Amino acid sequence: MTDGLSLAAALVVLAATLAVAVTRPPYVSDAVAAVGGAVLLVAVGAIGLSGAGDALRALGPTVGFLAAMLLIADGCRREGLFDAMGAVMAGGSQGSPQRLLAFVFLIAAGITAALSLDATIVLLTPVVFATAARIRTSAKPQVYACAHLANSASLLLPVSNLTNLLAFHASHLSFPRFAALMVLPTIAAVAVEWVVFKRFFAADLTRPRHAAAQPARPELPRFAVSVLVFTLAGFALSSLVGIQPVWFAAAGAAAITVPALARRTATPVALARAAEPGFLIFVLGLGVIVQAASASGLDTAVHAVLPTGDSLPDLLAIAAISAVFANLVNNLPATLMLIPVAAAAGGAGPVLAVLIGVNIGPNLTYVGSLATLLWRRVLRAEDTDVELGEFLRLGALTVPASLVAATVLLWLALKV
């Protein structure tokens, strides 16, 4: 098959896979669509068996890492970490919506950084919602904060976002170096969110209130917190002791799941489900499909568009282009397309600038990409969507400013 035909086939399959992932039809799962697409591309010769094998081998450790982190997050849920966070937020707020928002910011940023954006959206958001209800204040700013920080605070560590994990392996940065370069950009992005949120939700946050009853003191689940702390410490020391961070993630996952199995507080089936096998397979399938497109000429096209220097204008352009890409095709495929090009040509600076773009960019919409949003609007997928004009305004206010602030600080961090 010629490169042109291969590229066309790969792009059609990619579009179809994304369409399934976005529309979630009841008769075919994301994983089946991605694997079917990958197999089809191998069958028609758009990518060779060895090319597909290389893509899978390259993704293997990342997917294993992801599975371990999903198990740790699920273990933290089982041990009651998220409910404890609810009690911390309720207590810390002292009945003030603005203090509650500050605690939600800190905790959502912390959970996102340590356990990934999935944990914030799936596990923390319901707790935040319940906490706002308990102290009797509007849940709106608090839930919006979870949705936004899940993206903005996901810059910090390789484990904070799947996009980071994908880039981490390509960037050849050590875990501590990655974190050191991304700490200032993360703080900048979160600070921009804070300033905008305080103004945007001023009415919800400043209503005069009667004193609220003091909630019960939170009890932190010591075991889950210890596992998390030891896992993160392992990540920090990984380059020093010469052990890959993925092994610390695996150890953390084992430490939190094995006792639960022994005590029968978790069943093997529940644990298997918590590792989201469908999602892991989806990532592998998507990786092969994007690799087919990249190898047949997409990478050349990306190379032509994406600057690869690490001057400030280059980094800003990379972040902006990545944000646009993430909004065109969702951030996972965007990362798979952009990172290899940025890593091959430019090294750490451009790779991290891509991450700033693909991680913060999805805040422009509430469903991860403008493409998804437009599609939902066209189909009127959910009539409640019309409520969310506010989300779009909030995205328009925070995303450009966060992108610029984070990228400028990345540039500074790279200089040091």
Next chain:
Amino acid sequence: MRALVWIIEDTWQATIDEATQFLPGDAEITLLHVASTEPETVARAAHRGLLGRRPPPPPAPQELQSISEQAAHELLTDAQTRLGRPASLKARRGRVEREVVAAADGIDILILARDGDRDRPGPRSLGPATRFVIDHAPCRVLLIWPDNAPELRTIPPPPPPGTAAPHLPPRN
């Protein structure tokens, strides 16, 4: 007299106190709370943005709804206790401003509190929901300050002659 008292989480005590003072003893009182479905929609939409993840298990969206319904029920019960006289309780869900206006159908007076930014006197002291309700309520409206009313000196000075009032759009 049929009175509808619309309470929200932050300012419900002040609104109830006003109703207690203002409404005659024979008033037929209904306490209304409307839960906005917007936060639930945001939570669900954020979940949809996670590409390739398992859709939330069936109880998840209902979980937020049941938290919200339980909280509304408790708030209305506490409000009735504070009111200290018989009242019927009404909990609605949806777009807040529209639900309030719909609930005010056939009512003689609606009591509500400003829900805007207390630090910015003027139009901003009304949030979009109260603004809408005041504009469209099919009955008399009693609008209260949830704390002390601001002093007169907080009103900005009048504009110079020949210019439009600061809060009004220019007239064509």
